[in-house]
Amino acid sequence: MTRVGVVGACGRMGRMVCRAVVDDPDLTLVAAVDRSHVGESIGSLIGAPKIEVWVADELHELLTADAEVAVDFTHPDVVLDDVRWAIEHAVDMVVGTTGVTEADLEEIRTLLASDTSESNVIVASNFAIGAVLMQRFAAEASRFFPDVEVIELHHDGKADAPSGTALATVRRILQERAREVRGPTSESIPGARGADVEGVRVHSVRLPGLVAHQEVILGAQGQTLTIRHDSMDRSSFMPGVLLAIRAVGSRPGLTVGLEPLLEQL
16 A cells, blocks of 8 residues: 655645545545644544544654655645655655746756655646546647637636646647647736737636636637536546645656556546
8 A cells, every 4th residue: 555645735635635535445545634624633634534644743753654656735835845855855746836947847857856855746737637638638739729718717815827727728828739828918907918928818717606717718810619517526636636746656757647547547
């Protein structure tokens, strides 16, 4: 059984990941790290009172518990420090924390390329399988439609905008396009056309009641094509998280996104 620790264990996603690990017969939850609920049983917080894993506020708890894989759902301000620590201490890591930049990914690659590194890392902007397929389909469609815009909608507690999924979608689209994206139109009020991400307009909506939603609207003469994915509940992310936990040990270095893992389904 793979020994798993969760960093950010008491947040909304962290608790759900803990429960998913507990319910998986091939995984065992051995550590829960968070700055809140320190000293409490994570089992009591996730509705599994028989699980006697106590919340700690230091990453060293992962070593004490002999965790093989750490899952990070924390905050953009601390996630890179967590990854650095995991690489330094030879712990594989699955990162679902939003806000990881291209510069961050490059640093992670460099750290993992060291002769002394024994860790593997998977960083995914979205763990919903449907969101991964949305990005794939949008990239394919962008070869045939000359213009595209992205609208992403998330709960009002999300720490970043645009979302990591939206930025990853734009990167996929730009890799596939046979022509440059049409330049931005004029704005009577700055920001009315959304963020300009390398020529693709991205619009971010933040409202209570939302979870995670994105649509890619592609336009051509006389027609549009809309590709949309909706996560109605955070449970939609759990199959992807579990897939990454099982896969990270066999994927040397850095893996970005879930798509490289889909062949394992």
